[in-house]
Amino acid sequence: MEYGDSTRCVHAGVPAAAPGQPLMPGPVFAAPYHLDPEGWTPGVDGYGRGDNPTRRVLEAALAELEGGDTLAFASGQAAITAALMAVLRPGDTLMLPSDGYYNVRTFASTVLAELQVEVVEVPTAGPYPSFDGVRLVLLESPANPTLDVVDIAAVSAAAHDAGALVAVDNTAATPLGQRPLDLGADLSVASGTKALSGHSDLLLGYVATRSPDLLAAMTAWRSLAGGIPSPFDAWLARRSLSTLDLRLSRHTANAAALSALLKSHPLVRGVRWPGLVSDPSYAVASQQMRRIPGIVGFELPSASHVAAFLRASRLVLAATSFGGVHTTADRRAQWGDRTSPGFVRLSCGIEDTADVVADVRQALDAAS
Numbered sequence: 001m002e003y004g005d006s007t008r009c010v011h012a013g014v015p016a017a018a019p020g021q022p023l024m025p026g027p028v029f030a031a032p033y034h035l036d037p038e039g040w041t042p043g044v045d046g047y048g049r050g051d052n053p054t055r056r057v058l059e060a061a062l063a064e065l066e067g068g069d070t071l072a073f074a075s076g077q078a079a080i081t082a083a084l085m086a087v088l089r090p091g092d093t094l095m096l097p098s099d100g101y102y103n104v105r106t107f108a109s110t111v112l113a114e115l116q117v118e119v120v121e122v123p124t125a126g127p128y129p130s131f132d133g134v135r136l137v138l139l140e141s142p143a144n145p146t147l148d149v150v151d152i153a154a155v156s157a158a159a160h161d162a163g164a165l166v167a168v169d170n171t172a173a174t175p176l177g178q179r180p181l182d183l184g185a186d187l188s189v190a191s192g193t194k195a196l197s198g199h200s201d202l203l204l205g206y207v208a209t210r211s212p213d214l215l216a217a218m219t220a221w222r223s224l225a226g227g228i229p230s231p232f233d234a235w236l237a238r239r240s241l242s243t244l245d246l247r248l249s250r251h252t253a254n255a256a257a258l259s260a261l262l263k264s265h266p267l268v269r270g271v272r273w274p275g276l277v278s279d280p281s282y283a284v285a286s287q288q289m290r291r292i293p294g295i296v297g298f299e300l301p302s303a304s305h306v307a308a309f310l311r312a313s314r315l316v317l318a319a320t321s322f323g324g325v326h327t328t329a330d331r332r333a334q335w336g337d338r339t340s341p342g343f344v345r346l347s348c349g350i351e352d353t354a355d356v357v358a359d360v361r362q363a364l365d366a367a368s
């Protein structure tokens, strides 16, 4: 029998019950471990960069949820750049979203461009050009911050026909929202800083794959570049994962209520939430995704309207990032996203729906 999402989140990766052992093993803090005086024995923990039992518990949990072998990294950025560096070589072409997370674009246009990797930017919603000559297609769906959604299975099939590999940034969706490897992608990459861990208290990233070659290349990269998460962060993340289904359910409920309010408010334009029937991403999202994340985009007339809205709100905290238990919002153009000056990304928290709706309504009225 296939377990439900909450059951899987509670049990994934946790060692089997053993009398006298804790239900959830605590963090193991270790740089070196004792060696056999004869020397290192392969398979026995020797040094913390390569070996840590707490990190392995988290990786086993993520592997179950994503459906592929998983490596944890110090941040989403460390994970995504590991995937890029493990695959790309001088002369290769990378296709990546023009409307996705801006730091990945910056990495491509600086570090990768200097390494003679050609970079082609394509909007998440398409149209996608030919994949001929492309080594790696990086998708982000839903894209941050546009919230456009791409048909991962269709793009993966076309990219594979042309000999390209496909990686999907699964940060916004989380593995409960979609499993990119099941949809045909070669790599699922993500920031676990957002909803996955969800309490705004750590940075984390991971890559998942079913390819032994890609896994070996990324393991080697992580060992050489050293971007591992600390045991404490890995432990916190595994602990937080147990409530992912509960948190996402409230995120989605709050996003549904808030997007309806935003659509009806005279100060607001351009509301984006892939769960709205009127949203351009609704058709693909509802066919591809098991649940819609709690991130909503909308436009206010100007940057000063956004500031007035945030000042007037008591529950919407001015903060970047998304997927936490607090409702947060930020004006994306301040970070260099290609959005209008008044475009806001609002991340629903797990507060009571009626409380956030009332607060956002009064804050919009005050900003009007």
Ligand SMILES: Cc1ncc(COP(=O)(O)O)c(C=O)c1O
Binding pocket: 075, 076, 077, 078, 080, 101, 140, 144, 169, 171, 172, 190, 191, 192, 193, 203, 204, 205, 321
């Ligand atoms: C879609 C997406 N991918 C990757 C990242 C990078 O993750 P991190 O901040 O954990 O390095 C972010 C961060 O905002 C993101 O939104």
